Amino acid sequence: MADISPFLLAEQKKTLAEFPLHFILSDVNDLPEAVIRDHDLVILNENAGDFPTAVNVPTSLLCRDSSTQDDPGLSEIRRLFETYSFPVPDGDTFNFNLGAVETTEKLCRAKVPFIFISEHSCEACVPGAYQGVISVSAPGNPERIPLKGHDEYTIRFSHLLRVAGQFGYRILRGPLADFFKPDFNDFLMRFLKRRHSTKQEHEILHHFVEDLYQYEYILLTGKDGRTGKNDNHAKD
Numbered sequence: 001m002a003d004i005s006p007f008l009l010a011e012q013k014k015t016l017a018e019f020p021l022h023f024i025l026s027d028v029n030d031l032p033e034a035v036i037r038d039h040d041l042v043i044l045n046e047n048a049g050d051f052p053t054a055v056n057v058p059t060s061l062l063c064r065d066s067s068t069q070d071d072p073g074l075s076e077i078r079r080l081f082e083t084y085s086f087p088v089p090d091g092d093t094f095n096f097n098l099g100a101v102e103t104t105e106k107l108c109r110a111k112v113p114f115i116f117i118s119e120h121s122c123e124a125c126v127p128g129a130y131q132g133v134i135s136v137s138a139p140g141n142p143e144r145i146p147l148k149g150h151d152e153y154t155i156r157f158s159h160l161l162r163v164a165g166q167f168g169y170r171i172l173r174g175p176l177a178d179f180f181k182p183d184f185n186d187f188l189m190r191f192l193k194r195r196h197s198t199k200q201e202h203e204i205l206h207h208f209v210e211d212l213y214q215y216e217y218i219l220l221t222g223k224d225g226r227t228g229k230n231d232n233h234a235k236d
């Protein structure tokens with residue numbers, strides 16, 4: 001269990017006291033590759049949106065002849081766009097999940113056999129039958145979520161998938177509703193259709209069901225589930 005926050009790491013220690021866990025106080029990006037390599041599965045649940053996001057990046061920066069040499073952050077963004085052939089975004093500026101893309105690259109480079117990432121998505125979608133009943137936001141450009149004391153950004157999962165694809169990972173992607181499948185019976189549908197109700201229980205239900213689709217997950221599996229490393233574990 002790695003966390004950048006001493007306070008939240010201490011909370012997690014309390015919650016998980018009965019489990020044989022090793023706790024590491026660190027920014028995930030500072031973890032040495034040797035530590036990451038030692039793990040068969042990495043779970044980033046609701047973390048990637050906290051990682052640094054570059055906002056209002058000029059799209060012109062992605063032109064070959066624009067100079068980024070004075071700004072290491074901009075050079076890094078350009079490197080990632082070139083390496084993984086991310087499509088050039090529409091509009092004059094865009095937001096970019098720099099930390100989430102770099103972390104995915106780091107995990108894939110370390111050949112972690114299984115990687116699970118889930119977060120608010122900026123590319124969420126709702127199955128046809130429930131469109132108009134469940135609404136999600138999907139502008140394609142990472143959106144700011146203002147929280148108490150800090151901001152988070154929604155994740156453009158297609159970027160993470162391009163990175164994983166280039167490292168040869170198999171990919172499973174979907175909404176959290178794949179795990180928590182709502183029973184869309186008449187009762188629930190009636191609640192969901194009361195969009196303008198001011199009743200608290202209607203609002204809670206709406207929010208919960210919408211989040212099941214607003215959140216996406218990806219499960220990345222290395223070649224043969226092991227990416228050829230840690231072969232000594234294969235017989236366990």
Ligand SMILES: C[S@@+](CC[C@H](N)C(=O)[O-])C[C@H]1O[C@@H](n2cnc3c(N)ncnc32)[C@H](O)[C@@H]1O
Pocket residue numbers: 002003004005008009026027028029044045046047050051
């Ligand atoms: C929304 S909480 C999710 C916690 C837990 N994964 C869960 O599902 O309940 C986000 C956590 O990510 C941690 N975090 C944010 N940025 C981080 C970073 N760069 N490195 C390590 N942890 C980070 C925060 O301190 C916080 O504990």
